[in-house]
Amino acid sequence: MKLKLKANLLDIGTGGPLVVLLDDDTAKKMNVFVGDRVQIIVGKKSTVCTVDIAKNEPQDTVGIFRDAAKVLKVKNKQIVTVHPVTRPASVRAIKNKLGGATLSYEQLRGIINDIASNHLMNVEIAYFVSAAYTRGFSLEEVYNLTKAMIETGSKIEWSKVAVSKHCIGGVSGNRTTMLLVPILAAAGLLMPKTSSRSITSPAGTADTMEVLAPVVVNSVDAVRKIVKEANGCIVWGGALNLAPADDRIIRVEHPLSLDPTPMLLASILAKKKSEGANKVLIDIPVGKYSKVKTLRRFDELELGFVKLGARLGMKIKVMKSKAVAPIGKGIGPVLEARDILWVLKRNVWAPKDLEKKSIQMAGTLLKLGGKAKTELSGRKLARKILDSGMAYEQMKKIIKAQGGDPEVNPSELTLGKKTYTLKATRKGRVVDINDDVVATMAKLAGAPKDKSAGVYLHVALKDKTICGEPLFTIYSNTNYRLEQAKALANKIVKIK
C-alpha cells in the first residue's frame, strides 16, 4: 500500500545504511514490519530504505535519517511517496546458506552487491556472518565471495608486477610497511600500498604515515600519479572504494569478535587484488598478544591464503612471526614515525627488532618480485639498500609525492607535552612486556586521535635492567589523560 507522508529529517548519521523511521500504526497500515524495505519517491529521485519502527511517532510523517536524506535530496516537511517493496533475493540466499546450502557465484554476488549498496541491514549481514562461521565455505565459495567483493568496488591496474604485504594485526608498533615500501620501491618494484587507520589499536599505518605526509587520496588516478613518481605509496584505503562490502561486514563481526575464516581470507585478498598487487606477503604474528594464538589456526590460514591466492592469479607467501611483545620502541603515530625515520637514516636509536623483521620481509618480497634469486640474497640486497641510504632517499620521494615535507627531522617531531617515565627499581632482566596493556595505555594517553601521544619503550624483551634506569615514557597532552595512562604503569614490564 502506497502512502503519501511528510518528510521529517532526522539529523542522525548511520554510517551508510539508508533508514527511515515509521510510526507503528503507519507501518501496520502499510503492512511493513521492522527491517522490511520501502521505496521512497521524491520527485524524480527514489531509493530503497529499510524501515525502523517506533511507537508514538506522528502518523502522517516518515522520519528520514541523514544518509537517506542525502541520497534523496529531500527537504524537511516535503511530501514523499512511500511504498513497501519485497525483500531482495539475497535474503533468501543467506537463509539457504544458514540452512547448510552451498552458494553459487550469482548468489554471493547478489549478497555482496546488496551489502555494498546498503540494501541489507546489519541483522541480515549478521545472519550471513553466522552462516560462514557455522557452515564454512568451500574454496569455490570463498573465491566467489572474494571476486564479488572486488567487482563491487574500484580496482587499480598496473602494467608491471606490483607487490604488497598485509599483517594480521594485534601487535603494537610493528610498522614494517613504512620500511618495506621505500626498500622495495628503491629496488625498482612497484609497491602501491593502501592501509587502514586504527580501529581498536593505538595507531594504524595510515595514522602513522600521516605524521609525515597526507594519506587521504580520493581517486585511483591520484594513487597512480604518486606511484608513477615514487614507485610506491603509503595511503589510506578508506576513500578509494576498494572492496567496500568488506568494511560493513567487519562492523557486524565486531560485537561478537567473530572472524570466520572465509570472511578473513576474502577480506584481505579482495583488498590486495583491488590494489592491483599480484605478489603478496602475509605476515601472521602468532602468540599470546596476537589475534592468531595457535599454530593450528596459523596452518589453517596459511593453506587458505595460498589456495585462494592461486585461484585469484596471485602469488602468496605466508610468514609466521612472533607476537611476544611490541615491535619497535614507539607506540603511537608520532613515536612510530620517528622510529621509522631513525631506521631509514641509520640512526643509533633505531629499534633493532623492527629493522630486523623488515629486512627479513623485504628479502622475501624481493624474491617474490623477481629482484633476488633467494630470500637470503634478497635480505642482503635489502640491507644494502637500507645502509646505502637509498631507502631513505626513496622515502623522501614518497613523502614528497604524497605532499609532505621530505626533510622532516625525526628528532624534532612534536611529542605530547605531559610526560611520565617509569624507572626500574631493581636490577634484573625484562621477562615480559604486556602488549595488551601497552596498547591500552597508549590509547588512554590519547593515541591515535592525538598523534603526539603514546608510549616509548626504553627497554626490550630480555634486556638487562639497572636500578634507576628508565623503562618507558608516556607522552600525553592533558594531565587527566596522563593520569589515566599512569594508572596502568605497573602492569607493563615484568623484571626477574
Add this chain to the structure above:
Amino acid sequence: MKLKLKANLLDIGTGGPLVVLLDDDTAKKMNVFVGDRVQIIVGKKSTVCTVDIAKNEPQDTVGIFRDAAKVLKVKNKQIVTVHPVTRPASVRAIKNKLGGATLSYEQLRGIINDIASNHLMNVEIAYFVSAAYTRGFSLEEVYNLTKAMIETGSKIEWSKVAVSKHCIGGVSGNRTTMLLVPILAAAGLLMPKTSSRSITSPAGTADTMEVLAPVVVNSVDAVRKIVKEANGCIVWGGALNLAPADDRIIRVEHPLSLDPTPMLLASILAKKKSEGANKVLIDIPVGKYSKVKTLRRFDELELGFVKLGARLGMKIKVMKSKAVAPIGKGIGPVLEARDILWVLKRNVWAPKDLEKKSIQMAGTLLKLGGKAKTELSGRKLARKILDSGMAYEQMKKIIKAQGGDPEVNPSELTLGKKTYTLKATRKGRVVDINDDVVATMAKLAGAPKDKSAGVYLHVALKDKTICGEPLFTIYSNTNYRLEQAKALANKIVKIK
C-alpha cells in the same frame, strides 16, 4: 576513558533497546566501537546503553534516544558522564553456542535476562537465533531457555486447573479462541487467555475481541479480577510483561523469516506457562496456506511440544488441522467478531466450518480439563453448551467483565461504508480460495487498523456456484483503499 558530554535528546523511539549516539571521533577517543556498551550517569540515575556511531556529530555531545532518556530522566543539554563498560558475559555464551557448545541454565538465563532488559542489541540477538537455527538445542537447553523466559517476566498463578490453547498461525479467520473461552468457561473450567494483536495478518484475536470489549489490561491483578467474574478472559498479552524476551527475539527473526524450533517451542510454552495454564491444546494447521507446510515439520513440532510440556509440568495436546482455505466467513476484526456472535447466538448465518472446528477443539480441552471422559463426549458437551445458549451467556459475562457492552447486536456492528461485491460469472464449484490473497486484500481494505474493513466470503470451498451469485464482499472506508483491494478481486476464488 570517562568523558563528560552534553545530552542531546533525540526524540526517536527504538521500541526497547537503550541506545546512545556518539560522534566517530568521540567514540575513538573513548575507545568504543559501534555496538559497544557505555554507562551513562546523570545525577543518581545510571544505565548501560549500546553505542551507535555516526560521522560528523558534535564532539562534545551524546545523542540520547527516547527510551534511554526515559530511563535516565535526563534533560536536553544536561551534562552526563559516559564511560565504556565491558560486554556482558552473555555475548561470550552466544559465541560459544555458535561454535557448537551446549549452554547451561546459567548461561541461557544470562542471555535471556540481557535480552529482556535490553542489554543485548539486535545483531547479537541475531547471532543467538543463528546459533539455535544452525546448532539446534537439546531438550535440556530448550527447557532452560523456556524457564529463563518465564522467570524474566510476570507470572499469573491460579488455584485450580487453567486450560489454554494456541494456534500456530497462518490461516485467515480461524477465530476459535473466541468460541472456546466461553464454552470452556461455561463448563466450569478456567481459561485465562492472553492473545496477540495482528503482526502481519488482517486481524489478531486481540484486535477482534476489541470490537466487543476493551482488551488492554495493565496488570496481573486486573486479569485475575476478570477471570474471577467470568471464569475466563480474552485480553491482549502485550501489556502484561509475560516472557518479554520472546517479543524481541521474534522481531529479530522476522527479517529472514527464521523460526528455529527451539525458539518456537520456548516462545509458545513460556507464554502459556506465564498465563498460568497447565493443560494446553496446540493447533497446528498444515497446508499450503499455513506456516507449517509438511507433515514432517508437524511431527517434529508435536514431539517437541509434548516433551517440553512434560518438563514444564504441563499437559500438552497437539492437533493437526487443515489449512486449505480461510476458516469462517469474515476476515477483518468486525467481520470476525460478527461471525463469533452469530455462532454463539445460533444464528443461521454462523459459519459452519468455524463452529465445527471449535467444537472439536472444545471436546479435546474438556477432556484435558477433566470435564469429559473422552474427546467424543467432550464434543457432545461442547455442542450442548453452545446450543443451550450457555456459551452465549458466558460470553456476555466475559464482555461485561472486560468493560464492554454484552447486549451488542452482531447484525448492527458498523462495517466499512464502501463496498464491492464480486459475483460468479458461471455455474460450477469452488475449488480454491487463495488464503494468502484474501489476507492481503483485507489488509489493503484497511484491516486490522480499520476494524470495520475486511472481506466477507459468501461461498466456502466445494460450494456450488450459480451465475450472478455473490462470491465475496470487500468492506472499506475510502474509495482509494477499496480500489486497491479490488485490484486483487480476480485472484481469490477459483471455480471449475
